[in-house]
Amino acid sequence: MAITTTTVAEAESSEPLEASSRFAWLRAFRRPWTLTGVIVVFIFCVLAVIGPWIAPYDPSAVSKQTLMPPSPEHWLGTTQTGQDILSQMLYGTQVSMLVGVGAAIVATVLSVLVGLAAGYLGGLTDELLSLLANVFLVIPALPLTVILASYLPKTGSLGIILVISITGWAWGARVLRAQTLSLRKRDFVEAARATGERTSRIIFRDIFPNQIAIIAASFLGTVTGAILTQASLAFLGLTNVTEWSWGTILYWAQVSSAMLTGAWWWFVPAGLAIALLGTGLSLVNFGIDEFINPRLRQAGIGTKKAQRAQAKAKRQAIVKRPQRKRGERSAPVPFDPVTSDVILEVRNLTVDYIGENSVTPAVNDVSLTLRRGEVLGIAGESGSGKSTLAYAITRLHKPPAQISGGEMLYTNADGTKTDILSMSDSELRDFRWEELSIVFQSAMHALNPILTIGAQLDDSLRAHRPDMTKQERAARVIELLGLVGIQTDRVNAYPHELSGGMRQRAMIAVGLALDPEIIVMDEPTTALDVVIQRQIIEKIIELKERLGFSVIFITHDLSLLIELSDTIAVMYAGRVVELADAKEFYRNPRHPYSQGLLASFPTLSGPKHELTGIPGSPPDLRRLPAGCAFADRCPLAFDRCTTVVPPLIPLAGPAEWRQPEAACLLYEGDGAAASALSADDSDFAELEDAR
Ligand SMILES: Nc1ncnc2c1ncn2[C@@H]1O[C@H](COP(=O)(O)OP(=O)(O)OP(=O)(O)O)[C@@H](O)[C@H]1O
16 A cells, blocks of 8 residues: 655645746756857847848948948958958848748748657558658758759749758658657547547647757758758858848858958858857757756766765775675675674765755765665655655766765675775675665566567676676576576567566566675565565565575555565655664654554554544655654654754663664653554564565
């Protein structure tokens, strides 16, 4: 059962953001390079409109001041016949921009119509439209343009717009068709179809907006391309050379041998204008892309910079991680909460999502220990930071997530410790899968659809165990499939040929391939039905006991977690609020939030109790309240809870189990608080039976 109150919280707290999001697009212009691009393009647009009015001379008027370099009278000099080059440039800006924008509009409209219709409608429509696009693609564009331009009567800009758009739409159409093909299979499109939406509405409301970045990029690229093509055609004399454009200026400069006579002022301004406008358009393009694709923001900048700085600072102090030799693995020892040594220690880990205007502390000062052979279950409502924590531990977090502080100490085979944050990319590559592997939630997405299960297992062995022979690898693949309970004759099956449960087993086999010490499992069974879920959990427990690895297991399903885990860490609003032995946690949850969570789930068996849930919803992490984040939902909160952030307080518990800890001010001092909703001992006995 999933507890998803975050959406409610988000809905409740989203008003101020909604208001500001209307103007969110303005943020794209805050970046200096985008702003520079916009200013450059804007100046050219203004010049294109007012150029003819502000031109000091008639661009075609001849004078006696021939071939003059720039002077106060003629700012950009004169031509061989004494025409003013500045005036020609101003008139030319209008024509060049008109051709560029006009051709881009026609080509973009054509490519959107053809690409979206072919991709979405499929069948005969797709075949015919794709054939048309392919015909235009195989014809070399430049000769076609030259031929069309020379056969068209010199109709001026309109003819050139037509020529450029006819030769330039096909590539965009192909890209958009490919995108549409992939989008039409997505769930939101299927859902729109299922609700009976009209095809045109699906295309323009669901598919088109998702391609705006590509369309905008293609439009701006076509503007630049069209201006260049027009300049080339004009330069070759294939346009109306009496119509002033940047291209015709270059044409007249060339036929008058301006280069040979050293009259640089004749051709340099037109060349510069083309280059400058092209740069400006590319910068705007980049800005649009960044805005529409939030993932691009800070990609490779924020996080990587922070990680490198952090890694550099720490590497000086920490010895390089000794490699574990193949097969060098201590025999599995059953987990003991008192005697098992620590394999991973997370200290004061903080992970923030860095937004344009906000920082979301998704993991806030979290400290945890994982011991050899232990299953550490992480529980908490949706949005409490579980996945962020898992991804940070594996260092697979992506921008805008940034590890802002803390340490993650891994105990090497020789007993030394290495901070995972201090590992270089290559060290990290060895570390992941060798020592710590990950089983993702969606096996269908994590497995490569075009490789067989056997090939995928073989790939990870080949990458990490170059000394293994082909036969050894094949034997290991079969062994791994056997371990996770997949029949060995399925070794050549593709992921789509396996059931959901089999795929998840295959993912576990990939995770086990290199015999790691730790496996992080992020909701590995969420998408499966309860019967398969149980089989997988049993398999994980069996393998853990046989092979001795430790597990960090994340799930919404608290009943499952209690059953599987040795230790439970409960997260709320990015912090660990309770850490306890699973049995102790079930018997006597200390934190009021844990009590509420347990009361939201049915007991494993025995008498039914009313599922009460937790009133209210988690706070918006961007605007955490002062004091305990749970205070406004807590039935036991008192004044101090709204001002003091409670630390994890060690509590008394059974000596043979891990000492429980709870981040609640009720346990300050003598820890006299009562646990109002704790389960009774009969439930506990049933849990024991179930385990
Ligand atoms: N890319 C992102 N940008 C900004 N904030 C994010 C991003 N991804 C997650 N968050 C925020 O970080 C917080 C923790 O998210 P996380 O996915 O780690 O929670 P979770 O407990 O794993 O939730 P779930 O169980 O639903 O997966 C949430 O408030 C979420 O809104």
